[in-house]
Amino acid sequence: MHCGELFLILCVLIVKNASKNCIHRPQIHTLEGEPFYLKPCGVSSSVHKNGTATIRWFKGNASHGYGELNTESSPRITLHGYDLEFWPVELEDEGTYFSQVGNDQQNWTLTVIKRNEHSCFSEKLVKNRNVEVKKSLDIPCENPNYSELTNHTSLYKNCKEIVKPPMIPKDAEFGDEGYYTCVFSLHHNGKQYNITKTVNITVIKGNSKITPAILGPKFDTVKVELGKDVELNCTALLNKNDLFYWSIRKEDRSNPNVHEDMNKTTWTSEGKLHAFKKLKIRNITEKNLNVLYNCTVTNEEATDTKSFVLVRKEMADIPGHVFMRGIIVAVFISVAVVCVVTLCVIYKVDLVLFYRRLAERDETLTGNIL
Ligand SMILES: *[C@@H]1O[C@H](CO)[C@@H](O)[C@H](O)[C@H]1NC(C)=O
Ligand SMILES: *[C@@H]1O[C@H](CO)[C@@H](O)[C@H](O)[C@H]1NC(C)=O
Ligand SMILES: *[C@@H]1O[C@H](CO)[C@@H](O)[C@H](O)[C@H]1NC(C)=O
Ligand SMILES: *[C@@H]1O[C@H](CO)[C@@H](O)[C@H](O)[C@H]1NC(C)=O
Ligand SMILES: *[C@@H]1O[C@H](CO)[C@@H](O)[C@H](O)[C@H]1NC(C)=O
Ligand SMILES: *[C@@H]1O[C@H](CO)[C@@H](O)[C@H](O)[C@H]1NC(C)=O
Ligand SMILES: *[C@@H]1O[C@H](CO)[C@@H](O)[C@H](O)[C@H]1NC(C)=O
Ligand SMILES: *[C@@H]1O[C@H](CO)[C@@H](O)[C@H](O)[C@H]1NC(C)=O
Ligand SMILES: *[C@@H]1O[C@H](CO)[C@@H](O)[C@H](O)[C@H]1NC(C)=O
Ligand SMILES: *[C@@H]1O[C@H](CO)[C@@H](O)[C@H](O)[C@H]1NC(C)=O
Ligand SMILES: *[C@@H]1O[C@H](CO)[C@@H](O)[C@H](O)[C@H]1NC(C)=O
Numbered sequence: 001m002h003c004g005e006l007f008l009i010l011c012v013l014i015v016k017n018a019s020k021n022c023i024h025r026p027q028i029h030t031l032e033g034e035p036f037y038l039k040p041c042g043v044s045s046s047v048h049k050n051g052t053a054t055i056r057w058f059k060g061n062a063s064h065g066y067g068e069l070n071t072e073s074s075p076r077i078t079l080h081g082y083d084l085e086f087w088p089v090e091l092e093d094e095g096t097y098f099s100q101v102g103n104d105q106q107n108w109t110l111t112v113i114k115r116n117e118h119s120c121f122s123e124k125l126v127k128n129r130n131v132e133v134k135k136s137l138d139i140p141c142e143n144p145n146y147s148e149l150t151n152h153t154s155l156y157k158n159c160k161e162i163v164k165p166p167m168i169p170k171d172a173e174f175g176d177e178g179y180y181t182c183v184f185s186l187h188h189n190g191k192q193y194n195i196t197k198t199v200n201i202t203v204i205k206g207n208s209k210i211t212p213a214i215l216g217p218k219f220d221t222v223k224v225e226l227g228k229d230v231e232l233n234c235t236a237l238l239n240k241n242d243l244f245y246w247s248i249r250k251e252d253r254s255n256p257n258v259h260e261d262m263n264k265t266t267w268t269s270e271g272k273l274h275a276f277k278k279l280k281i282r283n284i285t286e287k288n289l290n291v292l293y294n295c296t297v298t299n300e301e302a303t304d305t306k307s308f309v310l311v312r313k314e315m316a317d318i319p320g321h322v323f324m325r326g327i328i329v330a331v332f333i334s335v336a337v338v339c340v341v342t343l344c345v346i347y348k349v350d351l352v353l354f355y356r357r358l359a360e361r362d363e364t365l366t367g368n369i370l
Contacts, residue, residue, distance in 0.1 A: 020039055021039070023039055027109050033090070034193065037083045060096035060097070060098070076089075082101070084099070097109075119159060120181050121159070126179065129201055130202050132203075137201065139180045143182070146184060151185065153184050154185075157178050157179070180199050205271050210238070212239065212244075212298060212299055214234060214236045214296075214305070215236065220309075222309070223310075224312065225312070228284055229282045232280075235276045236276075236304070237274055239273065242298060246293065248260060258279070258282075259281075261278040281293075293310075294307050294308075295307075
């Protein structure tokens with residue numbers, strides 16, 4: 001009993017794998033010029049009941065009747081096992097079809113969509129799919145019904161071929177939105193046919209919360225000068241209702257010079273919410289140096305903090321006042337040298353005379369001695 005069941009399941013699996021899927025949907029849309037088939041469901045069970053396993057196909061016609069289809073009906077239409085195959089389906093094939101196996105009947109209404117000359121797909125046959133941002137975007141090009149016949153598969157995005165491996169699968173970004181078309185090329189009786197399947201990918205904002213985080217290093221040293229002002233900047237990645245604030249020390253709470261920007265600036269990029277907030281410190285004093293100013297973003301699940309510390313700015317290696325004095329002295333000496341040189345040039349003659357007079361006196365002096 002158990003063994004029999006197992007055997008039956010195995011049979012069903014083999015049958016399923018070896019042939020095309022049967023078609024339940026009574027309304028079918030297909031694209032002009034592509035291979036297509038009809039196959040009734042539950043054939044094996046009716047064959048089981050009724051030894052005669054012949055299938056008959058009928059097509060509805062304008063006069064409300066059904067004409068039987070046979071191998072001579074059209075060179076494009078073939079009867080293959082329980083499948084009615086179209087190589088390929090054309091606009092004139094539109095209509096109602098009806099199959100009969102034993103007492104079992106099944107019917108379908110077939111709509112053939114005209115090929116769009118300017119596009120690689122038809123908008124009427126597009127499947128819409130939403131993908132959350134950052135979630136995996138995969139376009140598996142699978143066509144189980146024709147897998148044995150397909151010898152080449154290519155993928156197009158907005159009708160431009162994309163090289164498969166590095167592109168897909170990937171984490172979805174907003175730029176990935178578009179029409180992805182799988183083209184299955186197959187050969188039948190020496191002719192090439194293409195089957196296209198197109199999915200319209202829309203990237204939607206993730207519903208899942210992100211972990212709030214402050215961007216940049218967790219600790220920042222800012223060089224300042226006493227008496228000057230400084231703005232400490234904090235940027236975070238966060239969810240809409242997360243808290244984002246600067247911690248003001250008790251000592252600073254009464255100090256109007258330390259002031260948190262009440263409004264935060266927010267923007268979204270790649271589907272994520274960013275926020276920016278400043279802490280303004282005016283007229284920096286010794287008290288503001290070497291203490292931590294913290295910026296925090298938090299929600300129920302996570303907290304992130306960044307600390308800033310203000311340190312006194314140093315002027316090169318020389319302290320400021322020494323440096324200034326040095327410059328003043330240097331300038332003073334330069335000016336003095338220039339003045340002396342200028343004076344020497346102007347009073348050149350007088351100088352020579354003066355020198356001579358000195359020399360003469362020397363001579364008279366020496367003369368006197370001698
Ligand atoms: C249309 O249906 C009638 C039966 O009502 C049938 O005799 C005739 O052959 C059908 N015509 C075609 C073209 O199938
Ligand atoms: C078996 O199929 C034939 C037609 O193919 C039909 O006349 C007969 O009634 C069927 N028998 C059963 C038991 O379904
Ligand atoms: C098509 O099949 C459904 C049930 O599967 C049936 O109700 C309907 O009458 C059939 N239509 C035609 C035109 O045979
Ligand atoms: C594809 O998806 C976009 C966004 O959801 C939508 O606006 C557009 O109408 C869709 N295209 C088709 C052909 O359904
Ligand atoms: C082909 O296979 C798919 C997936 O199993 C199925 O949904 C579809 O109805 C089958 N037939 C056609 C004509 O696409
Ligand atoms: C696909 O198969 C056909 C015949 O089976 C062959 O002529 C053709 O070269 C194959 N194409 C590729 C890309 O393998
Ligand atoms: C099938 O698609 C290929 C590209 O994938 C193209 O080169 C070829 O012309 C197409 N053939 C038909 C019959 O549309
Ligand atoms: C903060 O941003 C302002 C401009 O918005 C900039 O002038 C200032 O230098 C920044 N402060 C720090 C500590 O980076
Ligand atoms: C800032 O954060 C440090 C550790 O991250 C903590 O020790 C300090 O107390 C915090 N300061 C304030 C004012 O919250
Ligand atoms: C904060 O923003 C609101 C509206 O955007 C504005 O009315 C208000 O003046 C701003 N406050 C500060 C302190 O900038
Ligand atoms: C800056 O602070 C010092 C000491 O608190 C004070 O003497 C000075 O007047 C302040 N300057 C300005 C411009 O507020």
